[in-house]
Amino acid sequence: MVAHQAATPLHQGHDEDSAKRRQIVKGARAVFLELGFDGASMGEIARAAGVSKGTLYVYFADKNSLFCETIEQESVAQGMLAFDFTVARDVETTLKAFGAAYIQALCNPRGASAIRTVMAIAERMPEIGQRYYERVIANSLGRFVSYLELQVQAGTLVIDDCNLAAGQFTKLCQATLFLPFIFQMTDSPSPERIADVVDSATRMFLAAYRPSATTPVMPD
Amino acid sequence: MVAHQAATPLHQGHDEDSAKRRQIVKGARAVFLELGFDGASMGEIARAAGVSKGTLYVYFADKNSLFCETIEQESVAQGMLAFDFTVARDVETTLKAFGAAYIQALCNPRGASAIRTVMAIAERMPEIGQRYYERVIANSLGRFVSYLELQVQAGTLVIDDCNLAAGQFTKLCQATLFLPFIFQMTDSPSPERIADVVDSATRMFLAAYRPSATTPVMPD
Amino acid sequence: MVAHQAATPLHQGHDEDSAKRRQIVKGARAVFLELGFDGASMGEIARAAGVSKGTLYVYFADKNSLFCETIEQESVAQGMLAFDFTVARDVETTLKAFGAAYIQALCNPRGASAIRTVMAIAERMPEIGQRYYERVIANSLGRFVSYLELQVQAGTLVIDDCNLAAGQFTKLCQATLFLPFIFQMTDSPSPERIADVVDSATRMFLAAYRPSATTPVMPD
């Protein structure tokens, strides 16, 4: 669409990745995550970013575009915060560390804001929901899935459907923690509480997927 | 039109549960769940309900009140609270039935809309989030907790923390189903897919909490 | 216009002076005087009068009519509160008593409300302003004028223009009292303060209009 304005290499400035642009997105992120898409006003964003309202429209076509880009970058930033599965440790320790890191990322104000904001807009703007899922959730989950597959190959775990197993573990870690938090019943859970829940999740997970005398997950 | 609904007491007004009030809530539900709290306008709601804008304010103090009532009625209507644990069956069957019902309520467009909408507004209006959590989530989960406690007393299950166990089971049932759905990656999961995931969840749950030769949840 | 609906003497009820009508006007007075014409709502008036909103329109064509009638009756009521000049006393005492009564009627919340309310609407509804002036102000002033004329005839006072003199005395009595009060700078002035100001006014008035060695009002 906007492609190939070709002959003007000079002053392309706002096309991709100028400092101003990053500055705007940074301000927008703060405001969008705090107030949601509808609650955020372009004026507030301009103030937060330290630019004029007009400048917003130099870099972004409209509020929607700015929101999309903001969420994208937030996604990337969150995706970055990925757990390092490569460090060799026993499975139980790895699961516990991953689970705790995962919950800590999920149940803090910033993570919650992003999820809330995207989830809210997903009905009206499905592509945004999809992009966020792919970049953040599928991404971080995917790396966990790979880890599980590696363990299966190594014979450390016995798993039929690693995607399902990965989902089960992360969900187990959320038990009693995520919903009360996201619905504003409590502040972020304490590290101790997280450790307890993750321990229990790990036990259940290993009870189900660790090769033992009898594999109770495949009954009969 | 609405004349002579026979047994209706005269002039019960807009106090609690008139036909008009239900009509308004019905219209509001459609609009709120489609567009979210901010996206929905009172004008749109009035049109959807087939009443004038002014009438909205005869029955509800403001947009907030209408939203709260709508969301609560939606939850009740959805049967999230309605699963019948009292019918005597073996634990495994009950868990599977409950899990399937739970996921079906959660992962259909109506359920997703309600959750999305409330979650979205919870940041700016925590009371709404809290109220929803208490009345809908805690309530439905509470009945499951009671069921588990009964089983523990009966010796059918061995559970240390029934709240945690209840959260674990419902979360397990969501694995691979809820997030892709809520972020608009897929349509509602098929009954077969739900059954598979719930089966796996039930197996893990029972492996952890069913009294057996060795109780694997209490390791070492 | 509405005259001669002739043949229906029965149930004419609201035509002139039923109890309901008085009840409505009473409620309306309270609300109009407290909130002004625009600030008063028909709903509030209905509540204050203890009738339904619909009933208001049985007795009065619209808000304007109700307001007019309310002000009329208030005028009458205030006009009633007329000072009794007939009791024979010396002029000085009479002036002081009248002055004090006048200021007390003017500088209390009810009097101020009426004046404010009528004054405010006089621009948009001049007839109301005129009617109020005639019934309340001219009325009470007129009786004072007559008193002065009597004194002139009796030789007690020497006044060229009794209308002017009457206005001068009542205005003198207001000095430093009325404006701060009507602009909400102070509560009603104390009887002592009123007495002081009225005393001074009386002195100035008599100095100007009492026959003495030289009549200073007619100089040169």
Next chain:
Amino acid sequence: MVAHQAATPLHQGHDEDSAKRRQIVKGARAVFLELGFDGASMGEIARAAGVSKGTLYVYFADKNSLFCETIEQESVAQGMLAFDFTVARDVETTLKAFGAAYIQALCNPRGASAIRTVMAIAERMPEIGQRYYERVIANSLGRFVSYLELQVQAGTLVIDDCNLAAGQFTKLCQATLFLPFIFQMTDSPSPERIADVVDSATRMFLAAYRPSATTPVMPD
């Protein structure tokens, strides 16, 4: 249109005294004084001012603020505060000139509208009434009081309470003029009528407060 007003500093914005701001106040004055605070709508004001509704809110926080500023500028503009007491003349001439100027400012349509409008709103919004009294009435009266005090020091007048005396004089000048006018009984009084009333007021005032053989204000 408004371009190049030459010496205007760039970007002075809407902070204090821009042309747009004056334009808005001008339109607001017309509408407020004609219709009163409640009767005036922001839409009407925008139209009268030749700007958009939104622009109103760029320069003023809300209807209240716009009203306050309008009323204050109106008072100032009207020259109520502007009478020059410093020009040396004899007391009698000064009083007559001041009295006439005062009544002319008070009893013309603009002055009446301002007073009516503020008085009307003073009941519901006392701060507005108070602010108007302080800035306009007390201010203009205060300069008269100072003048009187100067005369007392000079021995030209003998006055115990100069505040009271100032109020008395201005009130005397209003006799038979202000009330009929403000209640829409008559148009603005003619200069001749004003002169007559002010002459009489001046005579009464000087009879009471000019040092003479006998000071008639301190009777018997």
Next chain:
DNA sequence: CATGAATGAGGATTCATTCAT
């Protein structure tokens, strides 16, 4: 490019008035 003043459509809410019961 950057600005911020200006816009006008749209939102929530109120209220005088009507009308079926």
Next chain:
DNA sequence: CATGAATGAATCCTCATTCAT
């Protein structure tokens, strides 16, 4: 006659967007 539910026009105010400088 009395009611009060229903109406819809009108109000104040917000905000995404544009444009002259």
